[in-house]
Amino acid sequence: MGTPASTAGLQVKSKSRRKKSKANSFALLFILPSLVLYTLFVIVPTLGSVYLSFTSWDGISEEVRFIGLANFAEIWQSPRVHNALKNTLILTVSLVLLENIAAIAMALMVDRVRWFKNLFRSLFYFPTLLSGVVMGFVWAMILNYNFGVFNQILNAVGLGAWAIDWLGNPDYAMVSIILSTVWKGAGYYMIIYLAGLQGIPAELSEAANIDGASGWQQFRFITFPLLAGSLTVCMVLSTISALKIFDQIAVMTDGGPGFATETLTYIIYKVGFGELRQGFGTALALVLFVLILIVTVIQVQILRKREVRY
Amino acid sequence: MIKPKTKGWFAVTLAASLLLSACGSSPGDTQATSGAASSDEGGEKVSFTLGYASGDPAARKAISDTVQRFMDENPNIEIKDISDNSASSYLDWLKTKDAVGEFPDLVEMRDTEVFADAGKIVELPSDLLELFESPPEVEGKVWNAPLALNVPQGIIYSKKAYADAGVTDLPKTYDEFLAVQEKLKASGISPLVVGGKDIFHMGFWVNKFLIDDVYAQDPDWNSKKTAKEVAFADENVVQAMTDFKFLFQNYVDKGWLSTPDNQTASILVSGKAAQLFSGTWMFSQIEEADPNFEYGFYAVPDREGHVNIIGLPSPAGWTLSAEAAKDPAKTDAIKSFIRYFFEPEQYSLYLASLNGIPSTKEKVEYEASPAMQSALDLMNDPDVTKSLAINNWWGDNLIPPQFRNWFYKKLQEMVVGDGDVADYMKQIDTEYDAQVKANSM
Numbered sequence: 001m002g003t004p005a006s007t008a009g010l011q012v013k014s015k016s017r018r019k020k021s022k023a024n025s026f027a028l029l030f031i032l033p034s035l036v037l038y039t040l041f042v043i044v045p046t047l048g049s050v051y052l053s054f055t056s057w058d059g060i061s062e063e064v065r066f067i068g069l070a071n072f073a074e075i076w077q078s079p080r081v082h083n084a085l086k087n088t089l090i091l092t093v094s095l096v097l098l099e100n101i102a103a104i105a106m107a108l109m110v111d112r113v114r115w116f117k118n119l120f121r122s123l124f125y126f127p128t129l130l131s132g133v134v135m136g137f138v139w140a141m142i143l144n145y146n147f148g149v150f151n152q153i154l155n156a157v158g159l160g161a162w163a164i165d166w167l168g169n170p171d172y173a174m175v176s177i178i179l180s181t182v183w184k185g186a187g188y189y190m191i192i193y194l195a196g197l198q199g200i201p202a203e204l205s206e207a208a209n210i211d212g213a214s215g216w217q218q219f220r221f222i223t224f225p226l227l228a229g230s231l232t233v234c235m236v237l238s239t240i241s242a243l244k245i246f247d248q249i250a251v252m253t254d255g256g257p258g259f260a261t262e263t264l265t266y267i268i269y270k271v272g273f274g275e276l277r278q279g280f281g282t283a284l285a286l287v288l289f290v291l292i293l294i295v296t297v298i299q300v301q302i303l304r305k306r307e308v309r310y
Numbered sequence: 311m312i313k314p315k316t317k318g319w320f321a322v323t324l325a326a327s328l329l330l331s332a333c334g335s336s337p338g339d340t341q342a343t344s345g346a347a348s349s350d351e352g353g354e355k356v357s358f359t360l361g362y363a364s365g366d367p368a369a370r371k372a373i374s375d376t377v378q379r380f381m382d383e384n385p386n387i388e389i390k391d392i393s394d395n396s397a398s399s400y401l402d403w404l405k406t407k408d409a410v411g412e413f414p415d416l417v418e419m420r421d422t423e424v425f426a427d428a429g430k431i432v433e434l435p436s437d438l439l440e441l442f443e444s445p446p447e448v449e450g451k452v453w454n455a456p457l458a459l460n461v462p463q464g465i466i467y468s469k470k471a472y473a474d475a476g477v478t479d480l481p482k483t484y485d486e487f488l489a490v491q492e493k494l495k496a497s498g499i500s501p502l503v504v505g506g507k508d509i510f511h512m513g514f515w516v517n518k519f520l521i522d523d524v525y526a527q528d529p530d531w532n533s534k535k536t537a538k539e540v541a542f543a544d545e546n547v548v549q550a551m552t553d554f555k556f557l558f559q560n561y562v563d564k565g566w567l568s569t570p571d572n573q574t575a576s577i578l579v580s581g582k583a584a585q586l587f588s589g590t591w592m593f594s595q596i597e598e599a600d601p602n603f604e605y606g607f608y609a610v611p612d613r614e615g616h617v618n619i620i621g622l623p624s625p626a627g628w629t630l631s632a633e634a635a636k637d638p639a640k641t642d643a644i645k646s647f648i649r650y651f652f653e654p655e656q657y658s659l660y661l662a663s664l665n666g667i668p669s670t671k672e673k674v675e676y677e678a679s680p681a682m683q684s685a686l687d688l689m690n691d692p693d694v695t696k697s698l699a700i701n702n703w704w705g706d707n708l709i710p711p712q713f714r715n716w717f718y719k720k721l722q723e724m725v726v727g728d729g730d731v732a733d734y735m736k737q738i739d740t741e742y743d744a745q746v747k748a749n750s751m
Contacts, residue, residue: 056751060408061428067751074748079737080716145565146577168506168567170726254507257567258723273409274402275712276424277748 052282059278071283081284083259084267091178091263092242098182099238100231103189108219110190111197121194125187132184132247139180140252143167170260173253177261181248185241189234196230197223225306232303236296243292264288356643357388358634361407361414363400364393365508365571368594372663380650387643389416399509399715415634416644422453422625423704424711432635435645441652443671446625448704454627455648458666460698461590462619462688463514464609466681471499471584472606480608483615484522484553491561494584501561503583505571509718514587515554516721517620517699522612523550525697533706536746542735551721551731558725567722579603589620590685591664597679607681609688621689621696625704627669710745717742 053071057064075081106124113120127135142149143166151163166176200223208218246265249255255262255270262270264284272281360377364370370393377389392414394403401421407413413430425431426448434452439445445452472478472490475497481487494501505511523546524531534540541547563569563583572595578586579600586592587610596603609617628648634640650656654674661668662676667689678686688694701714717738724734 056748058424058428058749059405060425060430065751070748070751074744140568143568145568146573146582165565165568168565168569168726170723254509256719256722257506257726258719260723270402270715271712273405274399274715276401276405277712280748 049282050286052279053286054283055279056277057279058276059272059281060276064279067279071280072287074280075283075287080259080262081264081267084262084264087174087259087261088243088263088265090174091245092239094178095181095185095242095245096235096238098178099185099189100234102182102186103234104193104227106186106190107193107197108223110194124190127184128188130184132245133251135180135184136248136251139176139248140167143176143252167253168257170257173257173261177245177248177252180252181242181245184248185238189238192230192234193227196227200226228303228306232300235303236299239295239299240292243288243295264291354639355386355388356639357390358415358640358644358647359390359392359412360416361391361404362393362418363420365400366591366595366664367572368598368663369591369660372660376651376656376660377647379656380647383650384643384646387646389647401711413631413633415631415640416647417629417631418457418627419454419629420626421711422629423448423708425629426451426453430632431629432632434629435641438645438648441649441671442669444623445627445669446623446704448625454625454629455652456623456627456669458661458664459623459669460620460702461665461667462609462621462685463518463587463589464607464619464685464688465585465587466578466592466596466605466607467585468578468581469604469606471497471581475499475584480606481611483611484613487610488557491557495561499581500563500583502557502585502587503563503569503574503577504558504566504587505569505574506566506722507568508571509715511571511574511588512718512722513699513701513714514589515557516718518587518610519550519554520547520700521618521620521695521697522616523547523553526612526616526618526695529697529703530707532700532703532709535742536706536709538743542738542742543732548732548735551724551735554721555725555731559728567726575599578605590682591666593665593679593681594663605681607684609694616695617688617691617693618695618697619688620699620702621694622698623669624698624702626702710742710749713742713745716745 052064054066054068055064056067056070106120110117110121110124130138141147143151145151145163145165145168148166150166154160154163164172166172204222204226205218208222213221244265245263246269249261249263249266250269253261255266265288268281268284268288271277271284362370362373364373374391377391381387381389392407392412404413404417404421404425408430417431419425419431422431431453434445434455438455439452442456445454445456471494475490475493477490477493481490491501504515527546528534528540531540535542558566563577569577574586574588575592575595576599577583579596590607593605593607596605609619611617628651630641630644634644651660652670652672654670654672657668657670658674658676660666661674665678665682665685667686668674689696700717701709703709720734720738720741723729724731
């Protein structure tokens with residue numbers, strides 16, 4: 001049996017639970033419209049596509065034939081898919097590292113520069129406003145072997161021997177895509193890092209200055225650990241975005257030369273639409289979905305552990 | 311002997327020169343056209359969508375001009391041109407349009423059998439058949455109103471570059487052709503420009519060698535490959551691809567993999583490269599890029615001196631979608647447009663824009679350059695073997711629809727990676743067989 005005090009406590013608890021539940025219902029009401037739309041246009045088609053991955057549907061005919069796990073067996077054995085997976089991983093690791101390094105460097109610069117702060121911020125952020133397709137066209141023109149500005153500059157300054165086919169040479173096509181994507185994407189992550197930097201208490205830097213810490217030591221032991229929250233967000237976002245890269249490849253190289261820049265998302269499109277193998281393409285899309293899920297979960301787990309709270 | 315360019319006006323009776331019978335326009339044709347137009351005048355507005363491979367700027371302009379004229383003359387019919395000239399592969403674009411429910415009502419169909427099997431298109435209305443001289447049939451059915459007959463592909467060369475390199479006679483064998491390439495290279499010019507960024511352009515050369523070593527001897531090779539009676543690893547195909555690889559590694563302009571088809575004319579006229587291997591549709595692009603550029607055209611002979619070219623008819627052209635065919639008003643409007651498109655005064659403008667060969671029974675005339683006359687001579691020469699590209703055959707000779715692009719890309723990889731041809735052909739056999747198997751599931 002409860003004492004009067006504990007009964008009063010229970011009443012308070014129950015009141016607060018009711019309040020919470022009411023607040024939850026209210027919140028649910030707000031997210032309901034988007035939840036319904038998301039379910040209708042994302043969840044339902046996604047679940048529907050699971051069935052297609054077990055079929056040999058060509059994407060245009062009425063006939064949808066069930067073929068069991070044949071598509072997945074082909075994915076497992078296909079050298080083309082293995083090559084696309086390898087390219088995807090190279091692209092993802094390179095992009096995540098370079099975009100985040102560039103973004104942190106730009107954020108530090110914009111945070112510390114005394115003059116033209118807004119100008120630099122705008123300049124660095126501007127490329128993110130371009131769509132991947134527009135960016136792809138622009139860089140494809142710049143890097144064009146015959147008429148591109150880049151090779152023309154090299155020729156003009158006497159470095160004609162360095163003027164190569166940047167997008168047609170398998171050794172440089174991937175590098176060209178990576179660098180142009182970093183140019184486009186780093187500004188977006190810079191904004192997140194900048195917000196993180198501006199949230200670091202100034203006293204910490206002042207104390208480090210008094211203690212005689214160098215600029216690098218301040219970054220290494222104060223700034224970088226305190227940017228962990230921003231780092232988690234940026235790493236996860238840049239990983240997902242890199243795993244799904246499509247526009248730049250479609251416009252700049254069409255997955256070539258040969259299959260040198262063909263990634264998983266690109267092969268999904270090519271086989272699904274161009275090669276009339278919607279069933280196989282859907283199976284590949286499912287594999288990519290699982291891959292993104294696994295990578296993201298692992299990444300979040302690791303990065304969360306090193307986040308510092310103050 | 312190469313003569314200086316003497317451009318003149320050739321009133322070319324193309325259909326007649328191709329031994330096609332020239333029939334006068336029947337009164338029925340005219341009545342059908344004007345009848346459809348007049349019936350529309352008082353009626354409700356009919357609208358249909360139009361999609362075509364619009365990569366060639368001249369052909370694109372010719373079609374869009376025809377569409378505009380048709381709409382001006384038929385105010386009750388609206389044609390919505392949904393073509394996209396930025397798509398790198400027409401099939402990709404068409405399939406994407408289908409996936410989003412925007413398959414064109416009237417479509418330039420190239421993969422006829424695939425879309426016919428899928429029930430996406432219908433047979434050409436029987437009353438339109440009279441317009442054409444023996445349109446190709448797939449399993450006894452005519453699906454397309456052929457925009458033009460297949461034209462030969464060959465070397466379009468700069469007469470100045472040949473003269474500068476001391477080339478006075480056109481090659482009569484493939485070895486002589488290679489000797490010409492050596493002379494051009496020695497003169498300091500890049501011998502060949504290839505628009506390899508567009509996968510179809512690279513296919514011109516691939517098919518030249520395949521036709522010489524494979525299809526000229528055996529037009530049913532594709533069906534035998536599907537039945538595993540022949541292989542890419544066979545000696546003749548390996549020889550064809552060895553020649554292809556040698557040519558590309560030694561005489562093709564360095565930037566070929568990032569050069570799109572629409573830059574090749576500029577590169578040729580700018581003097582950066584001496585030759586381009588393409589079809590007659592490039593003549594107008596070249597003349598537009600530099601009206602004073604002097605060029606010639608010839609087919610590349612094989613090692614024995616035989617000339618084999620693309621020139622057989624294939625099932626492609628304007629095709630009605632199954633969806634549009636359900637709507638009688640739309641079908642009538644589309645039929646009116648097709649009749650209008652193939653009227654000699656309209657059709658000649660289209661043909662002139664891409665130096666095409668008419669597919670109609672009715673006589674069509676337009677100005678042709680000496681280079682076009684060379685192409686017509688090839689088509690008329692009974693000693694020249696006419697064939698088709700690997701993906702243009704049909705029936706039992708139809709290859710898996712996904713194979714062509716993969717094959718060309720694999721060949722790109724082989725050339726840039728200096729891969730072993732025999733080894734690559736074995737890989738290609740494996741993939742072809744896998745695709746046949748996948749399609750049969």
